[in-house]
Amino acid sequence: MSEYASPQALAGAIGAHTSWANTTDRAARTAPARKASLERFEREVDPDGTLPPEERARRATHKRKAYFLGLAAKSAASRRRTAAHRAEAKAEELESKIQAELDAAAGGEVA
Numbered sequence: 431m432s433e434y435a436s437p438q439a440l441a442g443a444i445g446a447h448t449s450w451a452n453t454t455d456r457a458a459r460t461a462p463a464r465k466a467s468l469e470r471f472e473r474e475v476d477p478d479g480t481l482p483p484e485e486r487a488r489r490a491t492h493k494r495k496a497y498f499l500g501l502a503a504k505s506a507a508s509r510r511r512t513a514a515h516r517a518e519a520k521a522e523e524l525e526s527k528i529q530a531e532l533d534a535a536a537g538g539e540v541a
Contacts, residue, residue, distance in 0.1 A: 471497070 434440040453459050468490060475481075475489035 468494070 434443060450456075471490040471493045472486050475493050476486045479486075481489070
């Protein structure tokens, strides 16, 4: 089964990989996005622009770390839920197989 839900998704992935394969300076290509991300956190911690630049940068760094720690926590919780669901499904499957074997063995008995 393909990891792409549609032909359009596959075409997009092909285009993205081709584009990155032709990129010689990855840092330069992503610099505008990194700058915009940092500016977003700076705006969040100093919406009026009244803090000194060093303080704004310090607070923005902490805001960014907190944001990514929150994402990591959500990701870990999701992985735990997925693992629990898989374990539950595996236990149910095993239970079903054991019951089927018991039923087959009981059917062969003479009362």
